[in-house]
Amino acid sequence: MRRFLILTLGACAAWAQHGVVREYAALSPKPGAKPLAPLFDAPLTDVSICLGPDRAFYLTGSAAGASGAVYSRQASIWRSPDMRQWRLLRTISLPAPARSPEIHFLKGTFYLTAGLEGGGTVLLKFEPGDLANSAHRHVRITVRGEDPSLFLDDDGTFYWVMGGGEVARMKPDPMDGLAAEPAAVVEPLTGDVRSVAMRGAFLAKVGGFYHLFVAERRLRHGDLGRLGEPGGTDDTWVAVSGKPDSGYTRQRYLAFPHAGQTTLFRGPGGALWATYSCTDHRGVFRLKPGAFRVEQVDATKPVWPIGFDFDKPDPPVKYRPAGILLRPDTSSLYEGGPVAALQPAAMDPVPGQRAPFPWIRDTSITRGGDGVYFMTGTSGNMDAIHLWRSRDLRRFEYVKPVFTLDGSKPELWYNQAPRRLLWAPEIHYFDRNFWLTWCVNNRLGMGLLKSTTGRPEGPYAPTYEGNRAFLAPQIDASLFQDEDGTPYFVWQGRFLRRLKRDLSGFDGDTVELLTADGEQVGYEGIFLRKIGRWYVVLAAEWNGGGNRQDGTYDMMYAVSRKLTGPYSRRRAGVPHGGHSTLFQDERGCWYLAFFGNDRTAPFRAMPGIVPLEIEDAGEDLLIRPGRVPSPVKTRPAPAGPLRTPAATETVGSAWWSTLAACTRRSWWPADWSPAPPSASG
Structure with a gap:
């Protein structure tokens, strides 16, 4: 585009x-x-x-x-x-x-x-x-x-x-x-x-x-x-x-x-x-x-x-x-639909950045143990991982750069190509600690950092030894911890690999997370979470047009009852919501961290918070954007084997009209009301 x-x-x-x-x-x-x-x-x-x-x-x-x-x-x-x-x-x-x-x-x-x-x-x-x-x-x-x-x-x-x-x-x-x-x-x-x-x-x-x-x-x-x-x-x-x-x-x-x-x-x-x-x-x-x-x-x-x-x-x-x-x-x-009227959350600019306005891409948000939300993403001069914090998801205050590329040492692995940029950092909180994944363009690879103090502002250090990428040459690294505590490294648009418990290295082979018809969910920006009984893979895709052209950069998703799949047929979950992450509030309601990338997105390169409406339909998990955050709704599971859902299946109008609100946070004008749901969420 x-x-x-x-x-x-x-x-x-x-x-x-x-x-x-x-x-x-x-x-x-x-x-x-x-x-x-x-x-x-x-x-x-x-x-x-x-x-x-x-x-x-x-x-x-x-x-x-x-x-x-x-x-x-x-x-x-x-x-x-x-x-x-x-x-x-x-x-x-x-x-x-x-x-x-x-x-x-x-x-x-x-x-x-x-x-x-x-x-x-x-x-x-x-x-x-x-x-x-x-x-x-x-x-x-x-x-x-x-x-x-x-x-x-x-x-x-x-x-x-x-x-x-x-x-x-x-x-x-x-x-x-x-x-x-x-x-x-x-x-x-x-x-x-x-x-x-x-x-x-x-x-x-x-x-x-x-x-x-x-x-x-x-x-x-x-x-x-x-x-x-x-x-x-x-x-x-x-x-x-x-x-x-x-x-x-x-x-x-x-x-x-x-x-x-x-x-x-x-x-x-x-x-x-x-x-x-x-x-x-x-x-x-x-x-x-x-x-x-x-x-x-x-x-x-x-x-x-x-x-x-x-x-x-x-x-x-x-x-x-x-x-x-x-x-x-x-x-x-x-x-x-709700996303069309979405308004961005306010954010402080990165001190000393070259851009004359605050901006962020590949937005990642997590909720810490104290209930405060922490945000990072591609931003600033793309040479550091920057951290913001918020208590209300309406305004994000700048904290500090928690990791900076050292350009004075040409021998470091991430300095092995000119004009290198730090892209798509993510922040994760589990095992009472904060973890950062990140990547460098020009096929230099991905890194993994751990807070040495257990605090979100760090300092951070690599979880592994040596002057090397944690994994190369791809991009868009993320983390997932399963219910049994096992951590996994996920990256690009389809790859999964089990980690050692201390995240110092790998403890298994690479698995490709594919749909039942052999497709990857998206080409980049993968994110994995478990919602109830379902493993949910998100990934970004340019639909209806070429990359960085006139298409839309959408959040695609697929679900499975088994971590390694096969996953359901992929479909669009949140329009304009590509390369996004899921997080929960204090009541367990789910949100999507949004940034706006394509020409018709509601805004560009700013943090957005999209409340999600999620329904466990028994044979499928249905995800769509909403105006008000809601708990996961569950239908009685049907008898018989699971089937692969069609690409156009979505939440029906009855679910739309009977949602129980978790909280009354809103990112839309007070007099705006969403249109009835369309065919594919």
């Missing part, structure tokens, strides 16, 4: 403790963002809005069934003077069953485009006068294709746009048809990340460049899309060109999450707006008309990708040639 920083030092200081959009590639909401609300309550999708000659707004769209747009012989048109109050203006008959109608006011004339059932596209032209009762006529533009749109260039040339990105120049009077054959100007992705269901192309000129918007679901790792959603999320992607009908960038970027088939128009005050037509189950609402203001962000400067080398800024390649990023108004939420 590409990540960029545009805030000044002063701005960073002012926004440091909030869900600030720290990089211009981010789509994170501003502090206090509210869920986007439908314009009105009607089963409608593929929403289209245009500004009319009377400065009023006109809206149409596809009739919607349970799963999306349906074909209809009619199209309804609504009118609003202010984008707030809408009334049905008229309903017109179409020449055949159609869907995806779009309304346009161009060169003093209202037009309506539509895609016909069975293929083919039509254009309707209304006579001058009041649109409420003006006559219209239609012509068929193509015998194939779907989801058509109409674009008027600055030189007066009309273009026909349709499907997943086909464009054709039209004759001077668009009712006379095409002047050239439609040609595909963007192509679906194939390979590791692939495009499915590309549709609803729409062309707009913004900042002197042509922006082609396409509704597209992207899948990776089988059928998983962003947020780990089976089948993908219905997002709006954009390609840019200096010409309307050719030359589009091969690399499209995610512009409007969950907006589906969109149209752009000038809203109140002349601001650029877009329509929201969500059909997936992860949006803030679905199959109702919505609209939002579009933000244009300068995207020309390469800047630091948080958590990586300070001296190697990412170039803003994907935003060329326009040099701007288009994103939804960051004062609204477009994703549903």
Whole structure:
């Protein structure tokens, strides 16, 4: 994923403790963002809005069934003077069953485009006068294709746009048809990340460049899309060109999450707006008309990708040639569920760090014997393990660096490569002592430290002897202690090895923790705990996009009644919650330590606390994010052997509504309420 920083030092200081959009590639909401609300309550999708000659707004769209747009012989048109109050203006008959109608006011004339059932596209032209009762006529533009749109260039040339990105120049009077054959100007992705269901192309000129918007679901790792959603999320992607009908960038970027088939128009005050037509189950609402203001962000400067080398800024390649990023108004939420509205806990910055704001990645939190919570993670200048403490999980006070790489001794094992960085330290508390795992990039390996005083602030020393890594060359080390007291070292995305009781070395062979279908739970950031009867493996995965690109960095999990597995089929537990750790409060409620890594996370590189709702369903353990921490719920175990749960199985709505709260801690706005649970948690 590409990540960029545009805030000044002063701005960073002012926004440091909030869900600030720290990089211009981010789509994170501003502090206090509210869920986007439908314009009105009607089963409608593929929403289209245009500004009319009377400065009023006109809206149409596809009739919607349970799963999306349906074909209809009619199209309804609504009118609003202010984008707030809408009334049905008229309903017109179409020449055949159609869907995806779009309304346009161009060169003093209202037009309506539509895609016909069975293929083919039509254009309707209304006579001058009041649109409420003006006559219209239609012509068929193509015998194939779907989801058509109409674009008027600055030189007066009309273009026909349709499907997943086909464009054709039209004759001077668009009712006379095409002047050239439609040609595909963007192509679906194939390979590791692939495009499915590309549709609803729409062309707009913004900042002197042509922006082609396409509704597209992207899948990776089988059928998983962003947020780990089976089948993908219905997002709006954009390609840019200096010409309307050719030359589009091969690399499209995610512009409007969950907006589906969109149209752009000038809203109140002349601001650029877009329509929201969500059909997936992860949006803030679905199959109702919505609209939002579009933000244009300068995207020309390469800047630091948080958590990586300070001296190697990412170039803003994907935003060329326009040099701007288009994103939804960051004062609204477009994703549903508790995590979308999560707010970060406050934290002190590391003294002397190069970054102008407090930050942390790979957040690790544990509760000590005195009830105080201790936190560490990748932070500071990435040359030390830093420690914070908190009594309420709302604010973390900086304690000290408890371990620092010694750069003055080149012979030390962790100094054997230039530009080495200390990543992903974790803090663990068991056997009345504190333990730290950590790793160094460039394949130098992992370390294991023990507090020599039993206190969280140390000092710490290696549990083993010699100038060497505890284990090399992988990364992301963690610890697990089973109920019988046996400690284990876990690392990367799937490896487990038993330790000696004093953690000075290994006492067994390496085991791979795999699912019943032979997969690892995730590719990095493994974490292992036992919850009741179940061993639970967490790991991070980029879903719906390439690593550090437009996918989501999700917490995947799998469960087993046996430590070494096989584990259940993996599924997404907490969206945006990759490389996370579990911990409990004083009442035994479970939480996930969160940090925010991908472009659509609720915030970036700050500590988050996600209360978990966990249910032992007898043949499976179900985990999902909640708003209020709750105890583990248990269903009576069914008779018969255990079965492997499906990837989409999750906690039902009855469990959602009958949870008993452990405590009333909350990291969400007081007036926010979560949407009903979606298909895969």
